[in-house]
Amino acid sequence: xxxxxxxxxxxxxxxxxxxxxxxxxxxxxxxxxxxxxxxxxxxxxxxxxxxxxxxxxxxxxxxxxxxxxxxxxxxxxxxxxxxxxxxxxxxxxxxxxxxxxxxxxxxxxxxxxxxxxxxxxxxxxxxxxxxxxxxxxxxxxxxxxxxxxxxxxxxxxxxxxxxxxxxxxxxxxxxxxxxxxxxxxxxxxxxxxxxxxxx
Amino acid sequence: xxxxxxxxxxxxxxxxxxxxxxxxxxxxxxxxxxxxxxxxxxxxxxxxxxxxxxxxxxxxxxxxxxxxxxxxxxxxxxxxxxxxxxxxxxxxxxxxxxxxxxxxxxxxxxxxxxxxxxxxxxxxxxxxxxxxxxxxxxxxxxxxxxxxxxxxxxxxxxxxxxxxxxxxxxxxxxxxxxxxxxxxxxxxxxxxxxxxxxxxxxxxxxxxxxxxxxxxxxxxxxxxxxxxxxxxxxxxxxxxxxxxxxxxxxxxxxxxxxxxxxxxxxxxxxxxxxxxxxxxxxxxxxxxxxxxxxxxxxxxxxxxxxx
Numbered sequence: 001x002x003x004x005x006x007x008x009x010x011x012x013x014x015x016x017x018x019x020x021x022x023x024x025x026x027x028x029x030x031x032x033x034x035x036x037x038x039x040x041x042x043x044x045x046x047x048x049x050x051x052x053x054x055x056x057x058x059x060x061x062x063x064x065x066x067x068x069x070x071x072x073x074x075x076x077x078x079x080x081x082x083x084x085x086x087x088x089x090x091x092x093x094x095x096x097x098x099x100x101x102x103x104x105x106x107x108x109x110x111x112x113x114x115x116x117x118x119x120x121x122x123x124x125x126x127x128x129x130x131x132x133x134x135x136x137x138x139x140x141x142x143x144x145x146x147x148x149x150x151x152x153x154x155x156x157x158x159x160x161x162x163x164x165x166x167x168x169x170x171x172x173x174x175x176x177x178x179x180x181x182x183x184x185x186x187x188x189x190x191x192x193x194x195x196x197x198x199x
Numbered sequence: 200x201x202x203x204x205x206x207x208x209x210x211x212x213x214x215x216x217x218x219x220x221x222x223x224x225x226x227x228x229x230x231x232x233x234x235x236x237x238x239x240x241x242x243x244x245x246x247x248x249x250x251x252x253x254x255x256x257x258x259x260x261x262x263x264x265x266x267x268x269x270x271x272x273x274x275x276x277x278x279x280x281x282x283x284x285x286x287x288x289x290x291x292x293x294x295x296x297x298x299x300x301x302x303x304x305x306x307x308x309x310x311x312x313x314x315x316x317x318x319x320x321x322x323x324x325x326x327x328x329x330x331x332x333x334x335x336x337x338x339x340x341x342x343x344x345x346x347x348x349x350x351x352x353x354x355x356x357x358x359x360x361x362x363x364x365x366x367x368x369x370x371x372x373x374x375x376x377x378x379x380x381x382x383x384x385x386x387x388x389x390x391x392x393x394x395x396x397x398x399x400x401x402x403x404x405x406x407x408x409x410x411x412x413x414x415x416x417x418x419x420x421x422x423x424x425x426x427x428x429x430x431x432x433x434x435x436x437x438x439x440x441x442x443x444x445x446x447x448x449x450x451x452x453x454x455x456x457x458x459x460x461x462x463x464x465x466x467x468x469x470x471x472x473x474x475x476x477x478x479x480x481x482x483x484x485x486x487x488x489x490x491x492x493x494x495x496x497x498x499x500x501x502x503x504x505x506x
Contacts, residue, residue: 041398077357096251110407116245116406148408156213171237178313185308
């Protein structure tokens with residue numbers, strides 16, 4: 001792999017320590033058996049297979065890991081987590097890597113997926129519940145994919161599956177407070193990638 | 200018997216037929232499902248992929264709300280019980296309890312976020328688990344006045360009902376049986392097939408549809424090759440990805456499988472003699488007509504579905 005960087009031991013440590021601290025998982029325990037990759041349903045679409053992501057993380061290869069398509073294409077199906085003989089919760093590590101990638105602005109690899117997640121959470125914040133029709137329309141608008149799946153609309157409509165007026169939670173102020181409190185309580189709790197990641 | 204019930208967003212939206220059929224089947228079995236008051240979204244994958252604290256706080260808020268209702272799950276002893284039907288919601292609610300019980304520091308943070316002293320005390324069960332292990336197969340058999348004889352069903356569990364076993368744990372993570380047992384008790388023939396716990400791609404249907412079309416194709420091919428007339432599911436995303444994407448599968452891979460994808464509750468409802476309309480069968484994209492025709496003992500639903 002041409003983009004693997006030569007790092008000092010300190011640079012290597014700073015990234016793997018960060019991943020382990022944020023995920024609570026012992027990524028260093030991975031001994032490269034490859035079971036995660038063998039069972040992963042998404043490898044056909046990934047650029048770096050899951051076992052290799054684990055190895056690159058151990059080696060502190062922050063740019064390769066956080067810039068990969070793989071961390072976004074992980075479907076959180078938990079097959080790897082279930083089968084890992086070293087009991088590493090790999091799906092949880094993938095979550096952590098996505099979060100670190102967002103914090104350090106590495107989201108360009110899979111803009112659509114990152115954007116969908118954000119639109120979904122905006123929906124939850126605004127309405128307390130997800131209104132699927134609105135969510136999909138907002139997502140297609142934001143990503144400028146207006147024609148993608150446009151023909152599904154009339155079909156779903158004919159089956160009574162598209163609701164124009166979605167439901168809302170009754171306690172919207174409480175929902176908003178959860179989002180605010182997450183920022184407050186979460187701030188300062190955890191190390192961030194900028195505090196010693198290799199640039 | 201009354202239990203707390205968390206429908207989640209999909210069951211009140213695109214998948215309302217799952218809600219309808221679940222309530223109908225439970226009613227037949229003498230179970231009352233009482234909606235958790237002021238429920239909100241569980242956060243699903245976007246929450247856990249974005250912010251860990253948020254991903255635990257949203258389900259914790261829901262469960263705290265259930266804990267405040269006296270009588271929800273009264274038969275379950277001191278700890279109230281919430282039943283979920285959506286596999287993804289179920290997984291998130293279970294995950295929140297799992298982490299809150301194990302991690303006192305996280306518990307304190309979550310309590311600050313939701314401004315409620317929730318400790319993880321509410322039991323969370325999936326409807327499959329409840330029907331199999333509380334109601335039992337004998338009760339299903341007794342209720343199945345119009346058994347699904349001659350119908351070959353591929354039970355598709357997907358990911359989150361069975362994985363990871365530390366969090367969910369009501370069935371085998373590699374070869375689950377509960378749905379097969381329930382539908383067998385309802386008279387169906389459940390086929391042996393290798394993809395019952397493979398992934399459908401979930402919410403990538405909106406962001407990376409071509410990925411879902413590939414996974415849906417593989418699933419439909421395996422179910423078809425195993426001789427299934429119908430795929431049974433317990434998750435709104437699995438249902439939508441197999442049903443709504445089946446035309447895309449045909450266009451991309453050149454094979455039309457014509458495999459209807461029904462919620463297991465819709466199939467149980469048919470066996471209990473509930474009307475197809477009451478089970479929301481008219482909302483299926485891939486027509487269930489051929490499947491209903493196969494249920495030779497049930498001429499009325501066959502005519503209904505044709506209309």
